[in-house]
Amino acid sequence: MQKGHVELRTIREAREQDLPGVEALLGSFNLAIAGVAQHLPGFLVLEDAGCIVASAGLELYGSAALLRSVAVAEAFRNRGLGEAMVTQLLHRARSKGVRTVYLLTTTAQQYFQRLGFETVPRNAVDPATTASAEFGDACCATAVAMRRSLEGRG
Numbered sequence: 280m281q282k283g284h285v286e287l288r289t290i291r292e293a294r295e296q297d298l299p300g301v302e303a304l305l306g307s308f309n310l311a312i313a314g315v316a317q318h319l320p321g322f323l324v325l326e327d328a329g330c331i332v333a334s335a336g337l338e339l340y341g342s343a344a345l346l347r348s349v350a351v352a353e354a355f356r357n358r359g360l361g362e363a364m365v366t367q368l369l370h371r372a373r374s375k376g377v378r379t380v381y382l383l384t385t386t387a388q389q390y391f392q393r394l395g396f397e398t399v400p401r402n403a404v405d406p407a408t409t410a411s412a413e414f415g416d417a418c419c420a421t422a423v424a425m426r427r428s429l430e431g432r433g
């Protein structure tokens with residue numbers, strides 16, 4: 280597959296063998312790796328020429344969920360991959376009975392605002408999701424918390 284010919288339908292669910300590639304992608308952007316292995320079945324990825332070039336993950340905590348690890352390699356940006364992965368994960372969350380999705384970000388607050396998330400104080404985050412290893416990760420200590428309600432939206 281050549282750059283410029285990536286199709287959104289090639290986004291797929293992560294497999295166990297994708298873990299090193301997902302961790303390498305996240306590490307290259309200083310995004311948290313803690314807990315990724317545990318929650319890999321909730322991840323979406325895009326693979327190109329044997330490399331993981333995009334990822335996004337959802338951790339489920341009952342009626343709440345944590346969206347994390349949204350990352351797209353630079354050569355694959357600005358073609359809707361991030362939005363497509365987030366949209367798929369929000370659909371999945373809704374189908375699992377999740378009412379509110381949270382995330383932490385240090386770099387992409389405006390990006391997620393465009394995707395319907397609002398900034399909230401850290402103490403407004405559902406305590407169930409703060410059990411996530413991402414919350415304990417040093418790189419997320421200064422991150423902004425964001426929230427999107429899934430109730431009443433199509």
Ligand SMILES: CC(C)(COP(=O)(O)OP(=O)(O)OC[C@H]1O[C@@H](n2cnc3c(N)ncnc32)[C@H](O)[C@@H]1OP(=O)(O)O)[C@@H](O)C(=O)NCCC(=O)NCCS
Pocket residue numbers: 308310347348349350351352355356357358359360361362363382383384385386387388389390
């Ligand atoms: C944020 C990220 C996932 C977006 O991926 P993408 O596939 O390029 O995004 P999309 O194609 O869905 O959207 C592109 C649009 O978002 C904008 N955008 C991308 N990153 C942004 C950011 N950090 N803040 C604000 N806007 C951003 C682009 O300028 C573009 O805008 P346009 O449509 O007006 O041209 C990608 O830039 C990335 O991996 N960044 C580094 C890792 C990161 O910070 N992840 C967030 C962790 S919580």
